[in-house]
Amino acid sequence: MCGYAGVMFSQDSSFASIPNHKDIFFSSANNVKHRGNEPLRKAEFENILLAHYRLAFLDIASNIQPMLSKNKKWVIVFNGEIYNHNLLRKKITAEQGYHFSTKSDTESILEGFLNYGLEIEKYLDGEYSFVICKTDGSELIAMRDPFGVKPLYFGLEDVQTNIFSTAQESYLFKTKTLHFSSEIKGLSIEKKWQRDGFLRQITGLYEPIRTPYQNIIQLPPNSFLYAKKQNDYYVCKIQLKKQPVRPILTDSDLNQDEMLHEFSKTLYKSVEYRMLSEVELGVYLSGGIDSRAVTYEMINYLQHKKINRPLKSFTISFDNEEYSEATEALSFAQKYSVTPNILKVSNLNLSYAYKHAVYHSENVQPYTNCAAKWWLSKFAGKYVKGVLTGDGADELLGGYPSFKYASWWKFALSSVPGDNVFDKIKKLTSGASLRDGTLMKKLTPEKDPWLVGSSVEGTGEDFMESLMLWGVPHPLFSQIKTIASAILGNDEATKWLSEQKESIRSWYSFGYQSDDEFLSNPTNTLALWQNYFCKTHLPVQILNVVGDRMEMANSVEGRTPFLSREMAKLVAKLKDSMLIRGYEDKSILRRCYAKKIGQNFAMAPKKQFGSPFLFNENLIRNYQELITNKVKDTQLFEIKNTSGLFEFMRSDFLKKKASPHLLTQISSAFQALICFTILDDTLIKNNPPKKEEDYEEKVLNQKII
Template structure:
């Protein structure tokens, strides 16, 4: 895995930027500690790269050149079908390769196939190619957004980067996008394509981008983008469920097989659920000695997955390496975790993932995980909600209006109130994605400058519009793929692993796997006759390879005991942050402290709300106020304080 930073000049002055780009790419050192490449390509381009050597370790250096110097590329990711594409390019075009890696396949593919190369790539990727003959930059991001790509357009040119922090020296840190702050408080992450800084954007998953600086002394055109991939669900009835299960098992097995391609050791994350267990069970077919890693907390009860995961490892005949943390480690590491995130993401599951990745990195360079199975196969419990609400939703609109009025007068906490409210609310208004933190009325109390015109529907509305005609559960899956998955799940998978120079691969998030998942009918995802079950077809498909006790186990997903700790061990720490943070410029931290004290008293479970504010305060102190040193690397901390770089391009 790697980190890229590319500058394309709008006025032929790239030479002025080699030094600043070389400094800024050091913010990405954790993404690629093996090699650093910074090259002034010509008067138009500076390409910088940090390499984590995984495939073709001895070669495949970047920036990478092709076609006698016409093209040069920086690339982050892995192309799992590179061997097959390489053979096809050699057969059809006589393509010549100087390396044995996957990166050169992208360059050869672009040379011979043009922009359509992105539709042929099976993997996770973000790359930028500078075409010196056409004076054009072409870039792309993988179909599901596994790998990140940020960009910043300025009068001097465009910068592309694997992480936002490498672009921060070139912007005003106080230019916060308050609309995305509002979305963060609702969703627990700032949604794509924006970030928490107004000037820095993200390239969308499944998008290509082009930047043409034009002729010298002409005004450069803005970055243009085009979508090359969309997740197209087409559920259909099945005559033979067993055949469907076999098809799922084989496509997942094949995806795991090619995801195991590596010239360095590969391990796996193992929790107590069927997704990671299934991946490990299939991975051991290709590597019987695969190491697995899991995480637990020093809190009694359901917060500890170690026992179940290690039992599964014994059943599968693989080695399990566990790690356990407490509240102290969580508090100490939060600044480093938030620094790696770039933007605040208030998912507490970030913390165990950070620590399990740290442990895995002591043994392997690559780990595989189970991300994406829930979104593809219907794994979240909330996906069953349309079944329970079906009776109410089928009533005439006049009756629904009456029931909605009744729900408003029922006191809070009375059984049935929430059911009536949700049952009489259209899907587009009740499902915001997998997490909802603050409601609008609460944000009015919390935000200093609450804007009622900014609503979560600004984010979800366009996504719902793309999946009209599908059943409600499948629409929820689609919304999650384009909000929750790429805004939360994949951000934490990428940043928490790369924090330790560990590459994480996700075999479920594969276009070939999605082709099969896309056609699964509703009753094979959330069967009406099996109470509480989700992703039924996937469970049946994996039943022959995972331990029987795991097949119907409810999802846990590295649960974090913040609810418990904020009442006791973490209370004083949290209260101090809320009492002293400079983020009070944007949030009423007195209101946040009230939520914390209510939580400690046990009158309400405000743990997720308090955690959301704490993460924002920590982010603000690191990236805006710069009053908190996360203690990553001394060189990076000094770089972050350099104001001169920001004056070059702003």
Template structure:
């Protein structure tokens, strides 16, 4: 897991790459390197050493001929199998997945992407033909941001690295859609003008100033090509077999591995399978809590742990810690993030780093593939959960001129099944992309790597392709998954409903954190975003909230987010 950066084109200045790498040093504190092709390109890399800790695996990595040069962020989990397939077609000099990736590209070209099981974003510079090839993994676990100017192409793992060499104003349309509809942008958009992201499952070819972007992973086509026989027992066995294989691959590391656990069925299944795979070693589990029994999942976690005997690191978030962490995380996120739960989750990675655990696994991705979100079972298809009957957004507080930038996002519907179209939206446009961004930034903020075994593309494709009756039955969501898990976890956990809220954010923002809220909204009034809002209306909403209308805190966190990010933009300037 690392940070990548690059500048292509004329007039490259030496200090620019140094600035970019310094800005994202947290992503890879173990080593830093630069490759230069004078007058054409410079690639940079910050390394977090996970596989093959030897310095010979440092990056940018060059092939034996010296023609190809790679800057790579992520992990190729099936690198050993791919290395065996390549065999004598390439002379390997390291034991790294980095070299396997470069060799695969040299031998198979862009078709190598279909052979990769992993999370990745990478760029390969061809110093002979003076062209770049870059790609991002199927679901966009690892980020790839870029700016294309008239004479330069700049890319990096984080927006802030690009902004050090190319200042960027806020993208008003994306911000307006966030306030009005809860959108975090379309797959190619960011909250900054002129800075875009490579969508998940796409690749870039760049030569002589010309940029070409193409999709290499066509998920709808993949699903339509699958024709499973929907025999319940066969599907269970097949899914479980792939899941065990996914977990085995994601334990490949030359450093200590731990995992995150909540009280839900996803992470409980993960815990059981981890222990089954490592029978002689008790892997450390991490879980956050706040001390509020209405929201904490710790009782379910401790019930599981009492049966497995894993060491458990319980990480508590206190309300008085929120202001400092919020500003810190806003700096790493750069775009709106998910409130107090994201802060609590971030503390897990801080704790893991302090204990020397560099890799953590978690259960991200199950809800999207198994239709686990509550609205899959209702007619409310909101992007925000846990708001009850209260409106998630308060767009009327926006000034008319700014609100006119908003345009309700429309998402493709490539399937005839309504449920699958919702799942597709959440996988590639809303829920998962947002969560993956949150998770990448907070794990990397503490120089730790996060792996998601449930996002193995084979698992996602299999579960997604199943009929509705195997996902939701009798009002029970994740139906077949619950059948699978019965042999691994206690009945009370396998039957437990999904809990949308995991922290007392609503209560804290109205009570313990009222001063923080007041200060944030006052800061927003004097920020670079000030002209977007009618601040009297904002304060009116705050008074109603403090008077007891606390069924929904999302809109408050939107304004706090804006204040935090505006502060970072001001400091950068």
């Protein structure tokens, strides 16, 4: 709902020594103004500078930030929504006799912290990040929601960020300056590449704390940062909750009917909370079960509250009909009397949006769906200020091909005798193959794997290689290895990948056991992969590339019912079979809503929200030169290693020889390098892409319905 930036610094810090440091700060803070639709509001104290841009949904008249406590000793900047904040303020009033001055959740958080300290976290249900500072510059507390829906970054002075590369319950460090912002571009700190963080992100080894940029970290989900001034330094602690997404369950007291009822009840409650707003909300509607379930419950809510207003849905359509879900979305909207709004965009439109989407995501990654989401949010913003989305369902309920792949691995080795996983693999592959033609067809039913978000062939090689190298079963290993080899060369890639073992294992096992036997046991594969994915890919890549960052790029708030506190508690009760049942993904969601919306709507196969790779023959030639110059300039790796990649991309003969999966992996490596060149221009060199308002308005007028 907002964007903010701030800095707390000691007088002998590097930041304080800059003559025009205030001007630099507010100039950087201006880079997050797109997150709000109101003018800048700021606060200045002796050692603190704060800036806030508001996108208001509640208590629109009086919820002004930065907000001071009544005693003027504390100040807060906040982004997000606390959906149960009225319960919190009732508790504070009953126990402390406090009288609130506003109706806002911002005041609820601030007074909640002053009354309950760090325990405030257990009373909050919502999507949020906030920073509370003591106005004398002596203390700071920052928190982020359990799944990392709302972003929060810190820029540190002279802190080696490699201390954050492995998962720990807490991290201790000290710094003379704490820069913070909703986005990296809002930090008043010079942006420079950090090689190891860069390599990890471009290859798809996402980290929830370290970033590709020097001295810049992301506060991980479900954590807090506390800083206290001691002499010239701030002594800081980041504390994480060490709990898995799901415990390893072999049995459950809940039968299926009870579980389906509880699931439906929980999702409705999540939707009900996220309808809390003084302005109209819409919904993103695709052809998948996630958005259909959310839409269905929004309709129920409006009927229950006797709100006589048609629900507005927003859908995007593409030139390439294989990627489009407009027909499916329209069919559902018409059945349930939803007002459909469908925008058609061309590949040329997507290419225009791509550089803007990359700039806002701040991620080095190979995916292009951010360009589609950028247009979708801009389109929705013409009609509403906020939307409910299906984000998080795939991660919590097993919706990606990699989840089915992990489930298959568990099944494939379950009946094979052996003392350990390597014995099982040896027996299974002696005279036979792990290749399962049925699995391959189920994982990627299309000729183009990119259509369903798949880059794995489904032969089991990913698991075997990752187990040998890291001791954990990683279903996307082949894509990671391909991208690493494309930019580092085979030998250097193998060496570098082997060095990532400790970090990868630590995030896999965070909340679980960390011994070799537990991590390699096929029985645990699905739960381990989900745990790793939700703690790394979800907050770092997915919620940046197609979540909050794309909505807020166009001053639209996205609300995520599947990522509620209550939904997380429910998911923790689920067995593997309630997520993946044979080849059926998101089984509990599909079966729960099959009776409500019909089999056809509930059981429709997943189609990845995405768009095709955004390059052609001419762009390949042009980008080879651009990439070459950028690599030489940054020296992040040697350009000679990419010669094979460039040769492959230029050669129709080599492309025709490649399998669809290998072609997808190599193309994704090239797309990631294009992304890198855009980020180096826009974020590192601070040259944001130019917006063409007339062109954008022309595209938005391509509305189908």
